[in-house]
Amino acid sequence: MRKNRLLITLFAFMLLILSACGNSDTKTNAAPKEKKAAEKPAPTEMILATTTSTQDSGLLDVIIPMFEKENNVKVKTIAVGTGQALEMGTKGEADALLVHAPAAEKAVVDAGDAINYKRVMYNDFVLVGPKENPADVSGQDIKAAFKKIADTKGVFISRGDDSGTHKKELSIWQADTIKPEGEWYVSTGQGMGQTLQVAAEKKGYVLTDRATWLAQEKNLNTLKIVVEGGQDLMNIYHVMQVNPEKHNMVNSKDAEKFVKFMVDKKTQEVIENFGKKEYGQSLFISYTE
Amino acid sequence: MELLIDGLKKAIEMIFTGNPEVFAITWLTLKVCLIAILISTLIGLPLGILLGLSRFRGRRFLLLFINMGMGLPPVVAGLWITMFLWRSGPLGEWRLLYSPTAIVMAQVLVSLPIVTSLTSSAFQQINEKMLLQIKALGATRLQTLMILVKQSKIAIVAAIMAGFGRVIAEVGAAMMVGGNIQGDTRILTTTIVMEVSKGNFDIALALSFILLSLALMITAALTFLQQRRRFS
Structure with missing residues (x-):
């Protein structure tokens, strides 16, 4: 008896799981079929x-x-x-x-x-930095701003993920003939949103596209836009x-x-x-x- | 702290207003995880029993690999499966990349070693004398197996629970092979990652509460099964 009850429980559990899968299968199979029969071919x-x-x-x-x-x-x-x-x-x-x-x-x-x-x-890229703006950068000239940050060893947060924004950032460093290296240069290897959050925590400068900045601004109250508008920042x-x-x-x-x-x-x-x-x-x- | 409470509120709101997208994501998560753990159990349990009870050449070697597999990082599993499923890969013809099936494959790959290894550990602990006694009482092979399975029930369910824990927590591989496609391969963990990167911490927290409730329900069912009084 005891054994039977255990078996029944196990069996019931398996059935439960199976029914969950069964459902899914019929669902995924049925959906395109219905469409085929009724209106248009499967997409x-x-x-x-x-x-x-x-x-x-x-x-x-x-x-x-x-x-x-x-x-x-x-x-x-x-x-x-x-x-x-x-x-x-x-x-x-x-x-x-x-x-x-x-x-x-x-x-x-x-x-x-x-x-x-x-x-x-x-749209355009903007340079975002801590509200206190320790490297004292402003205006439109992104190359000058990058140089100033490197000279003062202001914290710079880079995407470091071979994204479009990262490529843009690298091209600006290259135009400045600066090799961004050292403790002040932080590479996150993550997406724009996460990189902005790192910048907010570490109080660093970061190059971002304007769309992501606008969408995330509400969470990043230690940061503000410091450089924007130049030709070089077109995205x-x-x-x-x-x-x-x-x-x-x-x-x-x-x-x-x-x-x-x-x-x-x-x-x-x-x-x-x-x-x-x-x-x-x-x-x-x-x-x- | 405020964020935590907001998240909890949002989670309750999402559940009770029946947000269809959240419901679809939760349902897909449940489906994918259950199918993955079912497959892992169906393969891992017999394999674990075999490895636990029998002795054959290469058994230790196989055990070593399975034990190593317990530590297989999901992103590594994801990377391998991605390469196999690429259009240019060996299974490219199947067109499975970025589908829920691909997520199930990755999850089976990371949970199967756990189920197998923990099951085999349980069966290796079975007392030789008991085995002898069962045989002496004239049990057939099948009967012996049933008795042993019953004896090891607690450990077997624990193995399944550990595997399930891996599956429901998994995000790296699901992101890679699933692609987090809206209405298709978006599961709770990948959605949480995405909402965090969008800066929507409240939604991410709300989803995390839903994920935890889901894990709690399944684990509760399994724990109940495990802790049922053995002698009634």
């Missing part, structure tokens, strides 16, 4: 590799559903640093890319891994599709549609208006060719 899948800034700012939550609805596509958005996103493109692991590091992008296009390369929008986003001739498993049909969709007038209007209500300014500004 095709497209992988979009993009940067954290487009996701963390919330822009993708607005425009991706628009695209999915119009074209019956399921977009799998992978939000990573621009470096990794481009690498996914050169490996053929993604179908379309939306990134912001023009120099690195150019190399990928020139190598023939990406085609249909289109400019989409821009340009491009969209492109991965070359199907080089990578045969790529979904080029939907990727092509996506590129077209991103530069479309209607989409551009949505991008311009995004964030106006919440932040009183556009987070991204239309900038097509």
